[in-house]
Amino acid sequence: MLTAIEKTDKKMFELIRGEQARQAGSIRLIPSENYVSVAVMEATGSCLTNKYAEGYPTKRYYEGQQFTDQIETLACERAMALFGADGANVQSHSGSEANLAVYAALAEPGETIMGLSLPFGGHLTHGWKVSYTGKFFKSVQYELDPSTGLLDYDQIEKLAREHRPKILISGSSAYPREIDFSQFDRIAKSVGAYHVSDMAHIAGLVAGGVHRSPVPWSDVVTTTTHKTLRGPRGGMILFQDQHAKAINKSVFPGLQGGPHMHTISGVAVALKEAATEDFKAYARQVVLNAKRMAAKLMEYGFDLVSGGTDNHLMLIDLRGKGLSGKPLAKALDRAHIECNYNSVPGDTAPPFNPSGLRLGTPAMTTRGMKEPQAEQVAAWIAAIAENPENESVIEKVGREVTALCKAFPVPEVFVRIRED
Ligand code: DSN
Numbered sequence: 511m512l513t514a515i516e517k518t519d520k521k522m523f524e525l526i527r528g529e530q531a532r533q534a535g536s537i538r539l540i541p542s543e544n545y546v547s548v549a550v551m552e553a554t555g556s557c558l559t560n561k562y563a564e565g566y567p568t569k570r571y572y573e574g575q576q577f578t579d580q581i582e583t584l585a586c587e588r589a590m591a592l593f594g595a596d597g598a599n600v601q602s603h604s605g606s607e608a609n610l611a612v613y614a615a616l617a618e619p620g621e622t623i624m625g626l627s628l629p630f631g632g633h634l635t636h637g638w639k640v641s642y643t644g645k646f647f648k649s650v651q652y653e654l655d656p657s658t659g660l661l662d663y664d665q666i667e668k669l670a671r672e673h674r675p676k677i678l679i680s681g682s683s684a685y686p687r688e689i690d691f692s693q694f695d696r697i698a699k700s701v702g703a704y705h706v707s708d709m710a711h712i713a714g715l716v717a718g719g720v721h722r723s724p725v726p727w728s729d730v731v732t733t734t735t736h737k738t739l740r741g742p743r744g745g746m747i748l749f750q751d752q753h754a755k756a757i758n759k760s761v762f763p764g765l766q767g768g769p770h771m772h773t774i775s776g777v778a779v780a781l782k783e784a785a786t787e788d789f790k791a792y793a794r795q796v797v798l799n800a801k802r803m804a805a806k807l808m809e810y811g812f813d814l815v816s817g818g819t820d821n822h823l824m825l826i827d828l829r830g831k832g833l834s835g836k837p838l839a840k841a842l843d844r845a846h847i848e849c850n851y852n853s854v855p856g857d858t859a860p861p862f863n864p865s866g867l868r869l870g871t872p873a874m875t876t877r878g879m880k881e882p883q884a885e886q887v888a889a890w891i892a893a894i895a896e897n898p899e900n901e902s903v904i905e906k907v908g909r910e911v912t913a914l915c916k917a918f919p920v921p922e923v924f925v926r927i928r929e930d
Contacts, residue, residue, distance in 0.1 A: 534920045537887055537911055539849040541823035541870020542683070542711065542737045545877070545920050546776070547783060554742040554776035562768045566758060578771050585778035592717050592785050593725050595748035600777055601761050601769035602745030605710045605734035608761075609635040610643060612730050612747060615760035616704045617676040619646045624670060624703075625679035626661075627651035629853040629861070631825075633683045633708060650675060654685075656856045659816035659825075661685070663693040670701045680724065681708030681732075684852055684868050686804075686819040691727035704729040712821055714738025714872065717784040718793020721821060729753060735773075738796065738822055738872045740789075741780025744773045792875060796822045799871040799884040806888035812895075815854055815866070823870035827854040833895060836863045841898035845907040846915070847890060877918035886914065 516523040533545070546554070558581070564571040567579040582600060589598035602608035613623055623643065625636025630653045634641040637649030650673045655662040670678060678701075680694040691707055698705035707724035713733040715721035724731050731748040735741035749757050762769070783789055797820070804814055804824045815825040828835060835851025842849060853859075854866035869891075871884065890907045897903060 535912055535915050536846040536848045537915065538873040539847065539869040539871070539887070541868060541872060542734075544737060544740045544872045546736070546740055546742060546780065548921050549783070550741055550776045550779045551921070553779045554772050556772055556775060558772035558775050559770075561771050563771050564762065564768045566762070581771060581775050581778060582769070585774050585781065588778055588781035588785070589746060589748060592781055593723065593731070593748055595725050595731070596751040597749045597754045597757075599747040599749070599757055599761050600744075600774050601766065602732075602747060603766060603770060603773075604743070605633075605708070605732060605745045606635045607765060608732040608734075608745035608747050609633075609706075609708060611760040611765045612706055612732055612757060613643060613647060613677060614764060615753065615756040616706070616730070617647060620648060621677075622648040622650055622673055622675040623677040623679060624650040624652065624673060624675035626682050626685070627653050629857055630654045630855050631682040631684035632679075633681070633710070636679050636681070636708065647677075654855045659855050660687060661689065663690070663697070666694075667697045667700070670697050670703065674701050675703050677706050678703040679706050679708060680728075681710065683711060684823065684825055686814070686821060686824050687816050688721060688820040689724075691722065691724040695727035698729075707731045708733070710734040711737055711823070714740055714784065714789075715793050715796065715821060718790045718796075720793045720797050730757065735777045735780060738793070739780060739784060740792075740872070740876065741784075742773050742776035744770065744777055746777065795880060796871050796875045798881060799875050799879065800824060802881040803869065803871065803884040803888050806885045807891065810888065810892035810895075812892070822872050823868060825852060825854055826867045826869065827865060828867065828895075829854070829865045831895065833898070834859060834863050834865055835867050838895055838898050839867060841894050841904055842891065844901075845890065845894060845904045846911040847887065847894075847907070874918075877915075877920055879914075879918050883914065883918070 562572045563578045567583045585600045586598040623637050626632030628638040635643045637644045652666045652669050678698040695705050705728045707728040709724050710733045712721045716723045733746050736743040800819045800822050804819045813827040813830045839851045849869050852866045852868035853864040857865050859865045
């Protein structure tokens with residue numbers, strides 16, 4: 511039977527089908543990606559995409575909110591219960607918008623924000639110079655200790671005392687170690703700053719109890735909903751009661767119009783899933799897989815930033831092997847192993863061809879892969895890194911990856927858009 515898309519738009523049908531096959535047939539190691547459940551996909555692809563709901567539950571600017579009010583309230587209640595927060599806003603369209611909304615709520619343009627520098631693992635929106643967060647606010651950036659690849663809380667404190675930021679940001683996009691949020695809280699309090707934590711990468715690990723939570727140590731916590739948390743793509747903000755009014759006003763009407771109710775319903779489903787014992791086991795396995803992959807990669811002679819991982823990701827520093835990230839990532843992609851090239855601390859190579867690879871285990875773990883598969887992936891990466899231009903090795907690895915992917919199927923979604 512033809513799907514509706516196939517009938518209406520053959521070209522788009524083929525493109526979506528191609529992407530679905532690509533996702534099913536690749537080992538996806540980009541640490542910020544995952545596979546959502548069929549339940550999350552159904553909610554996200556539901557009739558809620560047809561509805562405007564500007565405002566907040568019971569205070570909307572449009573009628574017809576009999577169900578949307580309940581959906582948004584449910585999503586907020588689940589977020590607050592899962593993370594132990596006083597309040598939640600689930601309307602941000604993305605993590606970047608959530609961050610900007612929070613800074614705008616807590617600081618005036620031109621005031622100082624302080625976050626981890628992008629080449630050291632921070633996010634663009636933590637005040638990096640090309641992001642508006644680095645233009646609207648005065649941005650001070652801390653770095654990792656180049657000798658250990660670790661956060662240096664003494665340095666952060668020194669910088670905070672010197673610049674006295676209005677907002678101190680913790681959290682990262684490429685930091686493989688556990689973050690001690692209590693240190694950030696202490697430093698922020700000592701200089702009169704707000705502590706904003708961006709837990710986008712680790713939200714699922716926090717929900718699963720395998721990473722300490724930033725919530726008790728932060729004024730405000732932002733997150734995306736689609737990484738380790740395994741929901742649809744979106745943003746979420748958790749806050750202490752005292753910040754509720756400012757944060758909500760900043761998201762709407764400050765930065766956005768109507769919330770994406772289809773996404774919010776998918777987030778609510780993902781939050782329910784994240785509160786289960788199955789999800790706790792998933793989060794544990796994500797970390798076990800990452801640790802095993804990291805250990806194996808080091809056995810194969812790779813340098814890992816900070817010498818390993820505590821969480822879902824690792825960062826290979828390829829400088830010792832005389833390789834750079836982009837050609838190796840492209841060679842791996844030809845073997846259906848998907849990762850991203852990334853700067854490493856102290857990198858002098860340009861960001862478009864940096865010296866590192868960033869790998870993560872959330873997506874492969876969703877497929878049910880465990881330590882033996884993590885070891886196998888490390889062996890394949892090592893084989894291709896030996897000679898990234900040897901197409902016969904790449905083809906051989908590619909065939910083996912395809913076989914492994916068949917043994918660990920992904921949540922089946924495409925059939926769900928068939929008409930019946
Ligand atoms: N959060 C980034 C990542 O880690 O991939 C994208 O903005």
